[in-house]
Amino acid sequence: MSTYNQRLKALTAERGNLCVGIDPHASLLSAWGLPLTAAGLERYCRTIIDALGETVAVFKPQSAFFEVYGSAGIAVLETVIAEIRAAGALSIIDAKRGDIGSTMSAYAEAYLAPDSPLAGDAVTLSPYLGFESLMPAFERAIAFDRGVYVLARTSNPEGGSVQLALGREGSVVQEIIDAAKELNSRARTRAIGLVVGGTHGTLACDVSEFNASILVPGIGAQGGRLEDLPELFGPAFDKVLPMVGRGILQAGPDSEALRAKAKSYAAV
Numbered sequence: 001m002s003t004y005n006q007r008l009k010a011l012t013a014e015r016g017n018l019c020v021g022i023d024p025h026a027s028l029l030s031a032w033g034l035p036l037t038a039a040g041l042e043r044y045c046r047t048i049i050d051a052l053g054e055t056v057a058v059f060k061p062q063s064a065f066f067e068v069y070g071s072a073g074i075a076v077l078e079t080v081i082a083e084i085r086a087a088g089a090l091s092i093i094d095a096k097r098g099d100i101g102s103t104m105s106a107y108a109e110a111y112l113a114p115d116s117p118l119a120g121d122a123v124t125l126s127p128y129l130g131f132e133s134l135m136p137a138f139e140r141a142i143a144f145d146r147g148v149y150v151l152a153r154t155s156n157p158e159g160g161s162v163q164l165a166l167g168r169e170g171s172v173v174q175e176i177i178d179a180a181k182e183l184n185s186r187a188r189t190r191a192i193g194l195v196v197g198g199t200h201g202t203l204a205c206d207v208s209e210f211n212a213s214i215l216v217p218g219i220g221a222q223g224g225r226l227e228d229l230p231e232l233f234g235p236a237f238d239k240v241l242p243m244v245g246r247g248i249l250q251a252g253p254d255s256e257a258l259r260a261k262a263k264s265y266a267a268v
């Protein structure tokens, strides 16, 4: 089996460099005329995958919006992951997990083990219990040819209060970026990616020598613009995977409108 990074490169070369967020906001379900139930949730997700599944490279289902519906919502998330795979696209499960190592092992099994119904191609992780606490997920991602995206410089304005604080050798976020880069080098992998928001005027951290995929949320509804990313990311721009949720989903439920909106983001 190819690695996550190889699959990502091949598919974005073929389909364009775009990750579409599957964020089933209650307001969007209502705007699409769907009930706020697990059945409405399933219909919403299927509409997106039917419209975009064979043309978009990567989808990012946001776990929180599925958890709202309890076990029925989690069952829909499992179906969505399988449907994305069946459409030939990749999935990043946005669960932002992070915990002490022993609990992290269980999260890693849930989101990265080959036989888990909740495992996509990659999962988002929070390093704020300590980068090293994520090691069980790093090990499984490498072993199972999957990927992880570690929150570094998030898109929200509040993130700076923690991420830009001074750590032992520089800012906290820079320590995370450097630790991820170092681990990729040491393990001869590209499985450890970063999340860096596209909403900032300047990043206030250095990703110029980062060596794996950088997921960039915040484009569209949060004010980030695709056309600003080359300057924002400089030499790391070729690692950037831009991600758009509401900016595309608001065009639904019409399939043509969803396709046209996704194309407009992929074309920039």
Ligand SMILES: O=c1ccn([C@@H]2O[C@H](COP(=O)(O)O)[C@@H](O)[C@H]2O)c(=O)[nH]1
Pocket: 021, 023, 062, 094, 153, 154, 155, 156, 195, 196, 197, 217, 218, 219, 220, 221, 222, 243, 244, 245, 246, 247
């Ligand atoms: O720093 C971050 C990390 C994750 N997100 C997630 O991305 C999407 C953004 O959706 P939009 O509708 O395009 O705003 C959402 O699931 C967030 O939880 C982020 O925005 N910023």
